[in-house]
Amino acid sequence: MAQQNYSGAAIYRCNGNEATTPSESLYTCNGQFSSGRAFLIFTAKSPYVTVAAIANLTLSDQAEISRINNITTSRVLPEGQEVVVPVECSCSGRSYQATITYQIQPGETYFLIADNTFKGLSTCDELKHANTYRETSLLAGQKLRVPLRKRSITTSPPLPPPVSLKSKPKRAPLIVGITAGAFFLLISLLVLLFLSWKKRAQVADEIKKATRNFGSRSRIKDHEYRGTFKREVLAVKKNSGNAEYEVKMLYKINHFNIVRLHGFCQDKDDLYLVYEYMANGSLRDWLNRRGSQHTKSWYQRMRIALDVANGLLYLHNFANPAYVHNNVKSSNVLLDGNLRAKITNFSLAKEANCSDTKRIVGTRGYMAPECLGAGPVTPEVDVYAFGVVLLELITDEFPVIEQDGGGRLLSTSVAALMESLNAETDLCSFIAYGLAGNGGTKYALQVVKLSLSCLTQDPSDRPDMIEVVSILQKMYSIIHTPH
Known part of the structure; x- marks a missing residue:
């Protein structure tokens, strides 16, 4: 807590x-x-x-x-x-x-x-x-x-000191001892395997019961379900692929702005990942909801932006080793009951600066230019994608705007708008409904400038998440009262 x-x-x-x-x-x-x-x-x-x-x-x-x-x-x-x-x-x-x-x-x-x-x-x-x-x-x-001040850790009890063998035992007792020990070890291993299998079966049954056997009434979307475990509502993701890296990674990191993994269970060919439940769904879903614009204030939008930025700041600068999410987008940002944002879906995450010969991964509209070639995976990839999320937050638009039977990137449209002679006026008509009044255009200009700096083609020219958080923190402190 x-x-x-x-x-x-x-x-x-x-x-x-x-x-x-x-x-x-x-x-x-x-x-x-x-x-x-x-x-x-x-x-x-x-x-x-x-x-x-x-x-x-x-x-x-x-x-x-x-x-x-x-x-x-x-x-x-x-x-x-x-x-x-x-x-x-x-x-x-x-x-x-x-x-x-x-x-x-x-x-x-x-x-x-x-x-x-x-x-x-x-x-x-x-x-x-x-x-x-x-x-x-x-x-x-x-x-x-x-x-x-320091991050809490858990410690294991110290190992007993090594036993010193001062004399050689007789050969026959040694052979008997090894044989008996090997037999005992085999029996113990079989017992442990049986108990482990039985425990996994019990946990899998508990997950199925909690989600009503993955019924339609428990379904959140795709392969994600809602389940009740001892009066606590959690989310269960049914994964048929290999999620070993994601599981190991999430067990090593802990931050308020990263969705918490409660546990996992292997059942035959299926892997069940149990996460904390986020009542308001994804950021993309929240931005899509019409008829509730009055709840999408500058205060809420900027707090969401700061939450996501803080999560990325932790991954890039405080996790050990540092990680790159590698798939930042509004559908991978979840909102809890208080509209606090948390990053999810680490299936494409990599250790920072690791070499990757297959870098063409991600989602159109969010991928940095350097993702099209081989090379190290750097935090600048996340910074670029975060710049797109910022534009979504103030426009409610999708990262790819459909028009005339084709599609144009949201980032390209906003960049072109900012080069016009009437940039401020044009931006006023482009941002989401209800955000222009009470100095909202001024806030929008600041967010767009920050976003475009994140979207710079050269990765070395982009700000790091330390700078991004610093700027957003100052903006958030100005917009401290909900509208």
Whole structure:
């Protein structure tokens, strides 16, 4: 429930101009409990290269650090080794955080402390916000309050130490032992296979029951169905292809603006993927709905745009490894009951900058020019497609406009319109119904300029998602009241 928000590169800056609020990069305090255990990754660096030094710096328990990482308290760690450190987080204002005390060393500044000792755990702006010292008055020996923030992780119990064989056993007992062990292992494997098969059959039956055997009344569209699992409504996607890569990827990432995978089940030739249910369907469906234009305000449209941008920002800059969605389009953006947007369908996703000899994938109207040739899959592909989604959001038009028995790209039409002498007037008649009034044309011009920068032919000239989020965040803050 405590979803971390992302503010792009602003969290690394310390000039006071870009970051909005320190809590923007923290976990929102909206969970069931006001405090709880969390884990952070600390990278060993002199003088913090022992369990005692790290525990003292982070106000953590030495014994817990030793147990979790399977290292002794006296061991000197090599610089660069990552150490899992348990900390206690509690509500501080609107955010969960753990706060520790740090003694300033000679010559250190807020930036050096954030970038060296606490790189990735705290930021320059957060240090400034938590302390009353000015940058120019930092002195050696002063104590700073340091708010820590880091993605939660789960840890496995440490493995037992390897057994040391000091003497050679006799040959006959060894053969008997190996034979008995192999037989026991075979029996255990057969039992596990049977239990696994039985469990899969039970889960498949549960999915069929929840979706009324994939009946028409449960169908959302195509091969997607709605099902009720223990009073929770979820979406089930029936997939006959290989979704192993998508499943593995979704299990490694977690973000509010990415549709969550609850689980999956293999049943003969079918693979069932169970996702969170999005009550308002796809963005494309929402834009198509007529008669409800009064609900499609600038506020809602810009919040949707910012949601999608934040999801892509996470994939490109914060997921490890970084990913490219490779099929961004309005039908792959889903809306929940509160019209919050989440990205779905990662069947074509790739690790960023991986080589791909078969790049001609995607949907007409959204594909960047470089997709027509072989080469690395880069985040700029998603940036281009997002530019098209922005145009859909303000025009309600399809990415390919049908006219005179043919089709013209929405992006081409808008680009041509912006080159006319009466661009602002022409745009006013092109944007969606009800958006022109109350300064709406001004907003539309800003969105179109951002969109066309994303649609630049040369990938290197396109903005990255950090810049896109920054621009949309400023626009969204201006349009903060629903119309």
